[in-house]
Amino acid sequence: MRFDNSYARLPDRFYTRLHPTPVAAPGLIRVNDALARQLRIDPDWLTSAEGTAVIAGNRIPEGADPIATVYAGFQFGSWVPRLGDGRAILLGEVIGADGVRYDIQLKGCGRTPYSRSGDGRAPLGPVLREYIVSEAMAALGIPTSRVLAAVSSGEWVVRDGAEPGGVLVRVAQSHIRIGTFQFFSAQQDQDALRLLADHVIQRHFPDVAQAENPYRAMLDSVIAQQAELIASWQLVGFIHGVMNTDNMLVSGETIDYGPCAFMDAFDPAAVFSSIDHNGRYAYNNQPAIAHWNLAGLAQALLPLLDRDQHRALTMAQDSINTFPERFQNAYLQGISKKLGFAESTPDDQTLIDDLLTLMAEEKSDFTLTFRRLAELADAGQDTASNLGNLFELPDAFTPWLCRWHNRLASDPRDSLTRQADMLAVNPAFIARNHLVEEAIQAATSNRDFEPFHKLIDLLAAPYAYHPRHASYATPPRPEQQVRQTFCGT
Ligand code: AMP
Numbered sequence: 001m002r003f004d005n006s007y008a009r010l011p012d013r014f015y016t017r018l019h020p021t022p023v024a025a026p027g028l029i030r031v032n033d034a035l036a037r038q039l040r041i042d043p044d045w046l047t048s049a050e051g052t053a054v055i056a057g058n059r060i061p062e063g064a065d066p067i068a069t070v071y072a073g074f075q076f077g078s079w080v081p082r083l084g085d086g087r088a089i090l091l092g093e094v095i096g097a098d099g100v101r102y103d104i105q106l107k108g109c110g111r112t113p114y115s116r117s118g119d120g121r122a123p124l125g126p127v128l129r130e131y132i133v134s135e136a137m138a139a140l141g142i143p144t145s146r147v148l149a150a151v152s153s154g155e156w157v158v159r160d161g162a163e164p165g166g167v168l169v170r171v172a173q174s175h176i177r178i179g180t181f182q183f184f185s186a187q188q189d190q191d192a193l194r195l196l197a198d199h200v201i202q203r204h205f206p207d208v209a210q211a212e213n214p215y216r217a218m219l220d221s222v223i224a225q226q227a228e229l230i231a232s233w234q235l236v237g238f239i240h241g242v243m244n245t246d247n248m249l250v251s252g253e254t255i256d257y258g259p260c261a262f263m264d265a266f267d268p269a270a271v272f273s274s275i276d277h278n279g280r281y282a283y284n285n286q287p288a289i290a291h292w293n294l295a296g297l298a299q300a301l302l303p304l305l306d307r308d309q310h311r312a313l314t315m316a317q318d319s320i321n322t323f324p325e326r327f328q329n330a331y332l333q334g335i336s337k338k339l340g341f342a343e344s345t346p347d348d349q350t351l352i353d354d355l356l357t358l359m360a361e362e363k364s365d366f367t368l369t370f371r372r373l374a375e376l377a378d379a380g381q382d383t384a385s386n387l388g389n390l391f392e393l394p395d396a397f398t399p400w401l402c403r404w405h406n407r408l409a410s411d412p413r414d415s416l417t418r419q420a421d422m423l424a425v426n427p428a429f430i431a432r433n434h435l436v437e438e439a440i441q442a443a444t445s446n447r448d449f450e451p452f453h454k455l456i457d458l459l460a461a462p463y464a465y466h467p468r469h470a471s472y473a474t475p476p477r478p479e480q481q482v483r484q485t486f487c488g489t
């Protein structure tokens, strides 16, 4: 790994320099070959004893400058002035084959000054879960932190009972959170705020450096990216589960795969997280929560926006006010593509709303409904890629389908092209909760990692349906249904 550690060159008050705590007996579970190559890291080296020791935190690679970063955050709306990496350590940054800078971070690698009462460790279950779900998101084309590799630790961690432990290597364009800005804002440390903002601009938004007001332009860029990101979640039925401001990256990537889940049956009010009693982070609340979190970022940036705080406030408010429309545009564009409309027209809104109402009433599977529509978009559909008798839209959809077909008649593309475009944006496979749970169970109870590997391999091509893999596309039977998810910390 060729490191260049720009965050570690920021002043000491941004982090604590420390090493991971070695684990007893690292056992390699999986290396993400494609990602390794993208990061110009040799996958064979990662699978070697030396590479495995690095993944586990037992060996510090040359050029690394390990730090735990500090941040704050609003958790379920309550202010926590000091959080920070309590069980994660940033080894350093590498420049990928795409020229982009990436953080290489270990998660589950021991206590840090930010651990509070935590043990700094991660149970194997949540490690596997993050691997599966974040890689599934990446394959869907959704900006996200990635997993480069995972090991078992050969140690037990105590949660409800004793569970096997694990360490994972997380990769992201940075781990700078809205909560990182909020930490320095609450300290009234304007120098740090400016340094952090300059770092973020250089790293993520180099173009805005030329803007008349680069900090305002940075804020606008973050808002624009989050609007796109949340829209992409809504369009695949992804529920994050813990949208605290410390779990929102300014790089616009999804992070923190704790109690997250993809919906099976469509329910706009769906909540999975065992600790989200009021549905704060329910599916249909995600855009509003992102908006609220971004207001927190804007507030933290006030001193940088303008010397005149009244003007700064107006600017921040104007920027924040753009979020709902940006989200709506991104969502409308995405759902139009899913429904086979090359261009969206104002009349489409009713058609979309009526579909979602129907889906909710019929408790229709979110993923398969859209996939089936793609199949129905052309009469001479290819049967090899057909859901076949796995899933059919209920009769209640018939009048709506009629309206939809009429609407498709005004779409300029020929029906085969349109269908191909639809099949490329409506996945057949998502990381269904019951499959994720089965894979975790097999691994943690029977040391059988086969279902875990198979699921990851399959989810790498979510749009390529084949009946041979029908069991991965099938919604859970009632007894398989997962109703609650846990942070697993
Ligand atoms: P999360 O809910 O994963 O966003 O974590 C919130 C905060 O708790 C972060 O500062 C984490 O680093 C910290 N944390 C979570 N789990 C642990 C753990 N097992 N040991 C130490 N700190 C933890």
Ligand code: MG
Residues within 6 Å of the ligand: 246, 247, 256
């Ligand atoms: Mg977190």
